[in-house]
Amino acid sequence: MTADVQTRPSTAVGQRSTIRWHDVCAYSDLLPERGVAALIEDVQVAIFRTFDGELYALSNFDPFSGAYVISRGILGTRGDVPTVASPMYKQVFDLRTGRCLDDPRVALPTFRIRRTPQDRVEVASA
Amino acid sequence: MNVGGEARKRLVVVGHGPAGHRLVEALRERDVTGAWRITVVGEEPRPAYDRVALTSHLTEGADLALPAHGPEVTVHTGDPAVEIDRTARTVTTASGRRVGYDALVLATGSSPFVPPVPGRDLPGVFVYRTIDDLDALREHCAARPGAGGVVIGGGLLGLEAARALQGLGVDAHVVEVAPWLMPRQLDEGGGAMLRRHIEALGLRVRTGTPVAALEAGEDGAVARVRLGDGSALEARVVVFSAGIRPRDELARRCGLPVGERGGVVVDAACRTADPAVFAIGECALIGGRVYGLVGPCLSMAEAVADQLLAEAGGSSGNARFEGADTSTKLKLMGVDVASFGDPFADREEGTLSVTYTDPVDGVYTKLVVSDDARTLLGGVLVGDASAYPTLRACVGSALPDSPGQTLFGGVGPAGGDLPDATVICNCNNVTAETIRRSIRDEGLTDVGGVKSCTRAGASCGSCVPLVKRLLDAELVAAGIEVDKALCEHFDHSRAELFDIVRVRRITTFTQLISEHGRGRGCDICKPAVASILASLGNGHILDGEQAALQDTNDHFLANLQKNGTYSVVPRIPGGEITPEKLIVIGEVARDFGLYTKITGGQRIDLFGARVEQLPQIWKRLVDAGFESGHAYGKALRTVKSCVGSTWCRYGVQDSVALAIRLELRYRGLRAPHKLKAAVSGCARECAEAQSKDFGIIATEKGWNLYVAGNGGMRPRHADLFASDLDEETLVRYIDRFLMFYIRTADRLQRTASWLEGLDGGIDYLREVIIEDRLGICAELDAAMERHVASYSDEWRDTLEDPDKLRRFVSFVNAPDVPDPSIVFETERDQIKPVLRTGPQREVLSR
Ligand SMILES: Cc1cc2nc3c(=O)[nH]c(=O)nc-3n(C[C@H](O)[C@H](O)[C@H](O)COP(=O)(O)OP(=O)(O)OC[C@H]3O[C@@H](n4cnc5c(N)ncnc54)[C@H](O)[C@@H]3O)c2cc1C
Ligand code: SF4
Numbered sequence: 001m002t003a004d005v006q007t008r009p010s011t012a013v014g015q016r017s018t019i020r021w022h023d024v025c026a027y028s029d030l031l032p033e034r035g036v037a038a039l040i041e042d043v044q045v046a047i048f049r050t051f052d053g054e055l056y057a058l059s060n061f062d063p064f065s066g067a068y069v070i071s072r073g074i075l076g077t078r079g080d081v082p083t084v085a086s087p088m089y090k091q092v093f094d095l096r097t098g099r100c101l102d103d104p105r106v107a108l109p110t111f112r113i114r115r116t117p118q119d120r121v122e123v124a125s126a
Numbered sequence: 127m128n129v130g131g132e133a134r135k136r137l138v139v140v141g142h143g144p145a146g147h148r149l150v151e152a153l154r155e156r157d158v159t160g161a162w163r164i165t166v167v168g169e170e171p172r173p174a175y176d177r178v179a180l181t182s183h184l185t186e187g188a189d190l191a192l193p194a195h196g197p198e199v200t201v202h203t204g205d206p207a208v209e210i211d212r213t214a215r216t217v218t219t220a221s222g223r224r225v226g227y228d229a230l231v232l233a234t235g236s237s238p239f240v241p242p243v244p245g246r247d248l249p250g251v252f253v254y255r256t257i258d259d260l261d262a263l264r265e266h267c268a269a270r271p272g273a274g275g276v277v278i279g280g281g282l283l284g285l286e287a288a289r290a291l292q293g294l295g296v297d298a299h300v301v302e303v304a305p306w307l308m309p310r311q312l313d314e315g316g317g318a319m320l321r322r323h324i325e326a327l328g329l330r331v332r333t334g335t336p337v338a339a340l341e342a343g344e345d346g347a348v349a350r351v352r353l354g355d356g357s358a359l360e361a362r363v364v365v366f367s368a369g370i371r372p373r374d375e376l377a378r379r380c381g382l383p384v385g386e387r388g389g390v391v392v393d394a395a396c397r398t399a400d401p402a403v404f405a406i407g408e409c410a411l412i413g414g415r416v417y418g419l420v421g422p423c424l425s426m427a428e429a430v431a432d433q434l435l436a437e438a439g440g441s442s443g444n445a446r447f448e449g450a451d452t453s454t455k456l457k458l459m460g461v462d463v464a465s466f467g468d469p470f471a472d473r474e475e476g477t478l479s480v481t482y483t484d485p486v487d488g489v490y491t492k493l494v495v496s497d498d499a500r501t502l503l504g505g506v507l508v509g510d511a512s513a514y515p516t517l518r519a520c521v522g523s524a525l526p527d528s529p530g531q532t533l534f535g536g537v538g539p540a541g542g543d544l545p546d547a548t549v550i551c552n553c554n555n556v557t558a559e560t561i562r563r564s565i566r567d568e569g570l571t572d573v574g575g576v577k578s579c580t581r582a583g584a585s586c587g588s589c590v591p592l593v594k595r596l597l598d599a600e601l602v603a604a605g606i607e608v609d610k611a612l613c614e615h616f617d618h619s620r621a622e623l624f625d626i627v628r629v630r631r632i633t634t635f636t637q638l639i640s641e642h643g644r645g646r647g648c649d650i651c652k653p654a655v656a657s658i659l660a661s662l663g664n665g666h667i668l669d670g671e672q673a674a675l676q677d678t679n680d681h682f683l684a685n686l687q688k689n690g691t692y693s694v695v696p697r698i699p700g701g702e703i704t705p706e707k708l709i710v711i712g713e714v715a716r717d718f719g720l721y722t723k724i725t726g727g728q729r730i731d732l733f734g735a736r737v738e739q740l741p742q743i744w745k746r747l748v749d750a751g752f753e754s755g756h757a758y759g760k761a762l763r764t765v766k767s768c769v770g771s772t773w774c775r776y777g778v779q780d781s782v783a784l785a786i787r788l789e790l791r792y793r794g795l796r797a798p799h800k801l802k803a804a805v806s807g808c809a810r811e812c813a814e815a816q817s818k819d820f821g822i823i824a825t826e827k828g829w830n831l832y833v834a835g836n837g838g839m840r841p842r843h844a845d846l847f848a849s850d851l852d853e854e855t856l857v858r859y860i861d862r863f864l865m866f867y868i869r870t871a872d873r874l875q876r877t878a879s880w881l882e883g884l885d886g887g888i889d890y891l892r893e894v895i896i897e898d899r900l901g902i903c904a905e906l907d908a909a910m911e912r913h914v915a916s917y918s919d920e921w922r923d924t925l926e927d928p929d930k931l932r933r934f935v936s937f938v939n940a941p942d943v944p945d946p947s948i949v950f951e952t953e954r955d956q957i958k959p960v961l962r963t964g965p966q967r968e969v970l971s972r
Pocket of ligand 2: 768769770771774775776777778781806807808810811812813
């Protein structure tokens, strides 16, 4: 007896060079120092709002566990670097660059993100 | 084996107490050529045991046996030596065995002195010296619950015995002929203060009066103690503890010189007038005195081992008994009293004494110093003996500070400052140097290691705090010390942060980190602070800023599994569940396609729920009367139980009812780590309570409480904390235990390692919880009452709060789309997660 879960083919991210901005949610939907997951053209993106109000977007895929859970990590700082820690095995990533601070061979893809004058949050698929 | 062609020499040891045992061990350790063949003759029916810890045999049923010697040593137990023929060099035993010797060591110890008062042979009159004495005493008291009892003698041992009697349910009096208690160690002021502490324990004290007679009742057993002033005390049990007499009868009979007041006369090498015969331990009269403490007895054993090795060519034979420190500390729960050096040195010329009396806290302290106030000669501590190990170690050398400063400045020098030659452990004669060297050479990192390596702290245990400080100082010096700082954002340990939050009434992480830390925290400090706030405040863990501190499990009130789904565990208190509720769980699992598994904590875990399904699943569970099981939190998990007296043929108490009561009381309690508990309905222990943070085992009379057990990676048997408790006392002790742990433990420290790291261990814990040594019990009780009163089900609250429900979506911009990465296959008719990509270690940045 399997669960009735639909799986979708995860197609490649758009290859065109034009930037397309996708409306994701209202800025106020984001809690300070927490993340949410968004689905942008079938790609899972983790979106964060830090304590000082900055926005960051990284891939939601945690390469250390193979699960899509980065958006559920705890935010913080290491030195001056804003960070998120994977909830699975606790590796810490630089929110700005996606670099893993515990394993320099690894980095998460990053996405461009902005807050519109209408206080919406948008993420770019490149 | 022959040594140098000669036959092996024969050593006979008479008496298998701590001294005889140590002699054999010391010899065995160093006699590598096997020059000595050893025979031990012992009077008691069992091999040597740790007499110093005798009382714990009564109170905890502790196993006191000292390590066995190994097969090459012959030990005859239950067969006392009755005659020595010094010409033929043989020893004859009561059973007629005759053993020849080349060297003979008398280690016959001493026997309790029983003054010749009428009635001293009546049934119900005991001494307090051997395991057999205590077994007989226990049996006698068990048949007379609540009876009155009298201990004759108010010295160190008498007080220990009186306290033990009390533990056997006897209403005990202590009668001391001197005008105050512990007259051999304390001055009058100290004795008076000690009396207040002893009386506060519920023991009654009569001083300055001798015992005139013991009187029998109608059953022919003792019923009263008649005192010198004519008054009488009711006593169905009497224990004599009026001093000891060396057992020198064998020596007397074979013509060896003995002292006027007893004791086999020996020289500094412990040799008697006959060069082939030695005497060690409490039976020896050395330097004109008989020692009644184990430390000097063991030193004598070591000295004789050295002589014997010299005779076989294996040592210089220079070891002598140099006299010994007679500092003592009373091993009574809840009463701090100690004397060190020569406490009466102030009776001599050229000395100064500084005394301090605080009748409010019951503290009396006296330091005796040389008249230049530099050298510590001795002293007395009553009411607070925390400085004892340090002060004792300083006797004869310079005080770390002025006497006043030493008295009031608290703890004394750090372990690092003590001179190498300082004897840290009196019982086993271990110096600071030996301890430091073994820490360095053996790479020791904990007190347990130092104990087993050097024997320091392994006997009476009073030097353990000092050993700990030496250890810490060494580790710091070696740069090994485990940094107490929580993480880069706080320099404080969790316990320190807890106090800061409590005392300064801090309610948010932001306030705490801006005032006491730096940066914006991390996945270490945030959940730790969230737990502290929850332990203190009892607000909903998803309220306001708190929500941002929780790790994902607490954030979604469920347990994250490897594929990003969650598992759900409803609370099933005590493991008791109705068929209706079981059916609901089954239906929920079926309808949401969840994998089900029974947990070790007697409940049911439902796996494979997606974030957005959690509220729907919980709606069904809450409607059916379930509540959160807190499997996701560092909180109380379950109180497991066996079926107990309701059904079980052997059960003596209703373990299920108690487990349910406890689980409902402590549900939702946030702690430094998860907490597990169990209740067994009888000593068969089917619920495995001794592997839990707190475990309860039913007895005929109530409940035994065990604490700080652990399963898991580092299993630890729980320690018996208290016995035969009624239910209300039990609950109060658990309340305090939990709250004290929550306050003082480190982050992610289970109760087991917390207790191991607690200075003073289980005894200290008892003092805090039972005797209220720190004066915080009222606060701990109030904190638990607050927790109980403010508990509400986290899942019910969440379902009722649209704001909190908003986070349970798969994608913020596509709430209807389930996470496509979550895929299952089937195994044994249930779902099983499939990770499509698997972990990928190399991902390049774009
Ligand atoms: C309840 C209690 C608490 C104590 N607490 C402390 C403490 O906190 N600190 C401390 O320093 N000391 C303490 N002591 C004292 C300590 O136990 C003794 O100093 C120590 O046991 C002396 O050791 P020993 O081997 O010389 O004599 P013992 O321990 O008396 O051993 C002598 C053995 O020889 C046997 N024996 C005697 N005659 C014969 C014979 N003819 N043939 C064969 N065997 C014989 C005896 O039966 C006994 O087993 C305590 C003692 C008691 C009873
Ligand atoms: S512990 Fe005792 S009461 Fe409980 S099930 Fe086992 S035998 Fe029965």
